[in-house]
Amino acid sequence: MNKKENFIADITTGYSSKGDSIILGGAMLDGEPIAEAHVKIPLKTLNRHGLIAGATGTGKTKTIQVFSEQLSSAGIPVLMMDIKGDFSGIAKEGKEEGFITERHAKINIPYNVAAFPVELMSLSKQNGVRLRATVSEFGPVLFSRILDLNDTQAGVVAVIFKYCDDKQMPLLDLKDIKKVINYITEEGKDEIAASYGKISTATTGTILRKIIELEQQGGDLFFGELSFETDDLMRIDENGKGYVNIIRLTDIQDKPKLFSTFMLSLLAEIYQKMPEKGDAEQPELVIFIDEAHLIFNEASKALLEQIETIVKLIRSKGVGLYFVTQNPMDVPSGVLAQLGLKIQHALRAFTANDRQAIKKTADNYPTSPYYKTDELLTSLGIGEALVTALNEKGIPTPLVATMMRAPMSRMDVLSQSEIDEINGKSKLVKKYAEEIDRESAFEILNKKLTEAAEAAAQQEEQAPEKSSKSGPSTTEVVTKSVLKVVTSATFIRGVFGVLSKFLKK
Missing domain, CATH: 3.40.50.300 (P-loop containing nucleotide triphosphate hydrolases)
Known part of the structure; x- marks a missing residue:
């Protein structure tokens, strides 16, 4: 041939x-x-x-x-x-x-x-x-890899997912996981330390910056x-x-x-x-x-x-x-x-x-x-x-x-x-077509903070003299904690939304 x-x-x-x-x-x-x-x-x-x-x-x-x-x-x-x-x-x-x-x-x-x-x-x-997809659907391992976290940071993300599972707080969008990070760094750090171990604020800060970077690339539209x-x-x-x-x-x-x-x-x-x-x-x-x-x-x-x-x-x-x-x-x-x-x-x-x-x-x-x-x-x-x-x-x-x-x-x-x-x-x-924003970690934690502030206020009303003699009152302490969240640039919009809903009730 x-x-x-x-x-x-x-x-x-x-x-x-x-x-x-x-x-x-x-x-x-x-x-x-x-x-x-x-x-x-x-x-x-x-x-x-x-x-x-x-x-x-x-x-x-x-x-x-x-x-x-x-x-x-x-x-x-x-x-x-x-x-x-x-x-x-x-x-x-x-x-x-x-x-x-x-x-x-x-x-x-x-x-x-x-x-x-x-x-x-x-x-x-x-x-x-x-x-769209939810943060929970990613799971801690995949979510950490997308953020390019090291082993220590990935371990903290695993703790966050475990904490949310234990407390039945869905992680649906990025504002949910950012809210949890803020909470375990500030108001809930003792609660986390008692059940899961201490978490470095430097580590949570790095994770938060990585999430914000993803958010700026359109992640806020995708997660949910x-x-x-x-x-x-x-x-x-x-x-x-x-x-x-x-x-x-x-x-x-x-x-x-x-x-x-x-x-x-x-x-x-x-x-x-x-x-x-x-x-x-x-x-x-x-x-x-x-x-x-x-x-x-x-x-x-x-x-x-x-x-x-x-x-x-x-x-x-x-x-x-x-x-x-x-x-x-x-x-x-x-x-x-x-x-x-x-x-x-x-x-x-x-x-x-x-x-x-x-x-x-x-x-x-x-x-x-x-x-x-x-x-x-x-x-x-x-x-x-x-x-x-x-x-x-x-x-x-x-x-x-x-x-x-x-x-x-x-x-x-x-x-x-x-x-x-x-x-x-x-x-x-x-x-x-419909965007659903059901109750998830963001709303649950905001509600928890609001209820804590209310309880502290009631306690203060029942014992005004004792609180005036012992330095800053519980109300002042809790209020400062809440204000920290409110004044945070990352969470201000969502927190005010929840607080205004509460005040209208």
């Missing part, structure tokens, strides 16, 4: 699938697509995670769009973390243009237009399904109720298509701590709640994490270890994670080693450092008798990529240059009126 015949034999054998699969595009040799060789990825291996990388403008977003369309068509829900805001067009039918017709003729794949069921979600005040239920990500529409859940993150690009906080909490909750799937025929959910470097650049060592652990374990739940970034070197080696599918778009070599990075990138891919990988990485066109995956037996497939198929949906963003239309029809938007 000649080179082309050998190539076709290798690709069709390497990418064959006995079960269901998705077709990403057509294989290329010497810069030309080969109509007889399609690049197929078995659904069975899509829980083995993956990487989609490439320089800006090389076609990563369209690849994710094609991937998501194929998954949705197979009845697999998708969660897309959309930081650039250019993915929402998947909700509307595309339009066949001349260049699309030409591309699909070259790779011998029929082209059809289609729209896909979409939910638009938000961590902030953007329109869409509001995503109604808490999002992960089952709502797993929906299939009446036509059997999986929902494409798009989290619009355009307004938190400069808030990486909030982004990584949400991502880690979501993955932890999915892992905790979903049953083991074993060797399933297809994944239950596929998650795309766009601009993944925003997570890894700002993550502490402890947080990176947590991410790596979840990546290793969550595939047994039938969940596939796909990291989208410009350069594979953005992803830590421990995570990169867990990724079975790699789709590498073109990289640009403008400097010596760029050329060095390209050589390292090439080393991450299987060797091929048909390509010089490091040279090909800089010469791929828009909508072309190097692909390697795992076959149904878990064996890496041959490295293949691929002309990607075009999206069936719109390759542009939705208008505001179209976004409003989707949100207006959404049951989830209505479900999560």
Whole structure:
């Protein structure tokens, strides 16, 4: 056989699938697509995670769009973390243009237009399904890791959670945990010391500053109720298509701590709640994490270890994670080693450092008798990529240059009126629209302080002469304690609210 015949034999054998699969595009040799060789990825291996990388403008977003369309068509829900805001067009039918017709003729794949069921979600005040979680749901270990606390500080956080559990005080939002920290540092320090041991004010001060930092990045919007239920990500529409859940993150690009906080909490909750799937025929959910470097650049060592652990374990739940970034070197080696599918778009070599990075990138891919990988990485066109995956037996497939198929949906963003239309029809938007602020640690502790002040005042009225001879009265002491809380910049708004409610009764 000649080179082309050998190539076709290798690709069709390497990418064959006995079960269901998705077709990403057509294989290329010497810069030309080969109509007889399609690049197929078995659904069975899509829980083995993956990487989609490439320089800006090389076609990563369209690849994710094609991937998501194929998954949705197979009845697999998708969660897309959309930081650039250019993915929402998947909700509307595309339009066949001349260049699309030409591309699909070259790779011998029929082209059809289609729209896909979409939910638009938000961590902030953007329109869409509001995503929230409570502090209690995080637990002391995960909450400490997000704040990048040392062992001593994490131990204090564990005490705070235990104290709140023992006293049946829910920790729902950040004002709850800040209130508890203030209380155990001031009025309740003796109570805490008697039951749990003494706590350093320097330690609680550090924890409080870390919480305020998280709050300033939008954590006050994220922590609270109604808490999002992960089952709502797993929906299939009446036509059997999986929902494409798009989290619009355009307004938190400069808030990486909030982004990584949400991502880690979501993955932890999915892992905790979903049953083991074993060797399933297809994944239950596929998650795309766009601009993944925003997570890894700002993550502490402890947080990176947590991410790596979840990546290793969550595939047994039938969940596939796909990291989208410009350069594979953005992803830590421990995570990169867990990724079975790699789709590498073109990289640009403008400097010596760029050329060095390209050589390292090439080393991450299987060797091929048909390509010089490091040279090909800089010469791929828009909508072309190097692909390697795992076959149904878990064996890496041959490295293949691929002309990607075009999206069936719109390759542009939705208008505001179209976004409003989707949100207006959404049951989830209505479900999560209401902010609930039920009685929790903040209100319980404020009530406790108010009752203490009342009791002290009554005692003072019954023994005015004794108190006048023995220095500051109990009322004065308690009042000063309450005023400390009231005048604290962190708690002033909530405390006055509670006190005014009490005075109106």
